[in-house]
Amino acid sequence: MRLKDYLQPVLAFPVALFVGATFWGLYAIDRELVLPRAVDPYFPWWLNHIMHSNIVLFSLIEMVICFRKYPDRIIGIGGLTMFMGSYLIWTHVVFYKTGEWVYPVLNKLGFPLRMGFFGGLLCFASVWYFLGEYINNKVWAKELEKIEKKKQ
Structure with missing residues (x-):
C-alpha cells in the first residue's frame, strides 16, 4: 500500500471534514465555544476560513x-481512531500542564458530558471516513474495477 493511499483516506479527508463541520457547527451555536471574540485582533476572519x-x-x-x-476498513478506522485518540490525549496533556482547555466548549462540560462529547466526536469522525470511502468508490469505480480484474 502506498503512503498516499493511506494518509489521505484515513487522516486527511475525515479529519478535514470533521474539523470543518465540528468547528462551524459549534460556531453557529455559540462562537465563544470555539473561537472567542477576544482573539479576533490576533486571528482575522480570513485566517479562520483558511483553517x-x-x-x-x-x-x-x-x-x-x-x-x-482505500485500505481495508479495519486498518482505516483503526488508524483514524489512533490519531483521534492521540489528539485527545494531547488535549488532556495541555489541560494538565496549563489548567486551561484548548477548546472553550470543554469548560462548559462536566466529566460525564465531556466523555460523551469525545465519544460522539469519534463516531462523527468515523462517519466522515465512511463518506470518503463511499465518494471514492463512486468517483473512481472504473479504476477500482481495473484493480480487481488484475487480481483475478
Missing part, C-alpha cells in the same frame, strides 16, 4: 481529482 473552510474544499477537490485505493 476551517479551505481544508474541506481542498479535501473534496483532491478526492475527485486524485485516485486513492
Whole structure:
C-alpha cells in the first residue's frame, strides 16, 4: 500500500471534514465555544476560513481529482481512531500542564458530558471516513474495477 493511499483516506479527508463541520457547527451555536471574540485582533476572519473552510474544499477537490485505493476498513478506522485518540490525549496533556482547555466548549462540560462529547466526536469522525470511502468508490469505480480484474 502506498503512503498516499493511506494518509489521505484515513487522516486527511475525515479529519478535514470533521474539523470543518465540528468547528462551524459549534460556531453557529455559540462562537465563544470555539473561537472567542477576544482573539479576533490576533486571528482575522480570513485566517479562520483558511483553517476551517479551505481544508474541506481542498479535501473534496483532491478526492475527485486524485485516485486513492482505500485500505481495508479495519486498518482505516483503526488508524483514524489512533490519531483521534492521540489528539485527545494531547488535549488532556495541555489541560494538565496549563489548567486551561484548548477548546472553550470543554469548560462548559462536566466529566460525564465531556466523555460523551469525545465519544460522539469519534463516531462523527468515523462517519466522515465512511463518506470518503463511499465518494471514492463512486468517483473512481472504473479504476477500482481495473484493480480487481488484475487480481483475478
